[in-house]
Amino acid sequence: MNRLRGHRGLVVTICVFIVVCVIILFSLSNIGSIGGAGKAAQSGAAAVESPVASAGNGISDFFYGLTHFGSIQEENERLKAEISDLESQLTDAKLSSEQFTELRNMQNELNTATYDDSYDVVTASVTAYDESQFFDIFTVNAGTSDGVDKGDIVVNSDGLIGHVTEVGKNWAKVTGISDSDTSVSFMLLRDPEVIGVISGDAKNHLQGYVFDETKSVLEGDTMVTTGMGAYPAGIRIGKITDISIDSGTEAKTVKGESTVNFKSLRFVTILSK
């Protein structure tokens, strides 16, 4: 016993090593799940991360404002002109709102409602980012108390971001579509008959294939969700950057880039069923 006391540090280290190995073995049998203890730890971290992230964003915005003053002023002028243009467009749009209501009623009758009216919308800000290069995982400050559930879809104004993979009371872990684990069925915005499946490589790149290789696919084509599987139809996924024919299988393979920049996300919208 006295000999062990002399090597207290080493004994503690060996114990910690064993604990870490046990955690790894347990985690390997439940990949992607963090368990009850993990959720408790993540809840604690999320509570502290949220204000730190806000402060960090504020500091970053301040320095961005200082270093990009000229371009911000230009952007301000451009946005003012855009607002004035949009206001005149709004007046025209109001005239056709009656037609829109009529179409919406027809859509409901035909039972083809879009995600706008069948999902609850929760907005959240990103509080913590994955710093490793391997995964596109981040944490947002909305959880079960806001109605967010595992599997809910996450979007922003640029398009599809991913889905909720883990959720706590006041936080949710989101896995991006560019993560290699996730596959999404897509159709082309230009020609909805062109359907395929695409998955990510965690580097903001997407790759997949088109079901019917006889259909025309062009570089720059916009991919949107088909509505098959977990994602509702019509959400932008990304743009096609490369098309090739697999010499072995003759399948038309495509590469694309997500319209969302996963490394600079601030706010997201969660579509909750």
Next chain:
Amino acid sequence: MKEFKLFVIFLLCFLLQSTVMQHFSVLGVSPNLILVLTIVTSFFFENYNGLILGAFFGIMQDISFGQVIGFSGLIYMCIGMGLQFLRLSVYRDNKITLFFVTALGSAIYALMLWGLNFLALPLSYSAGEVLMSLPVSILWNYVCLLVAVHFARKAEGFTV
């Protein structure tokens, strides 16, 4: 250094790492503060606190962002253990030695994390891509390490 004080420093760095450090990324790479602290505490202090806290915050990192919990913790722990042995055979207060240690630590962390994830998951990253981002990572970590060493000098138990 007192254990509680060290824990608070690790906690602060863990929070900064996941919230603020993405604003300081160069070519998509930002410094790894937990790795830097593990290196400094294991290389300059004659105790096991650094590697134990490295393991703990590595697990926290995996809980937040990893697919398999414990990989980062295990790697920080291995790096800390290695440095506890290495510290006895090199002159530590030398910038070249520090650069070598940072490069070694960063390379071991990146390649082991890639290797373990590659074995456990369908990872599309290649080892070559990991190596490509390594020089920036090493430089960033080295800069942070020099700052950390500067402050660590004032701490009780710092030895060169």
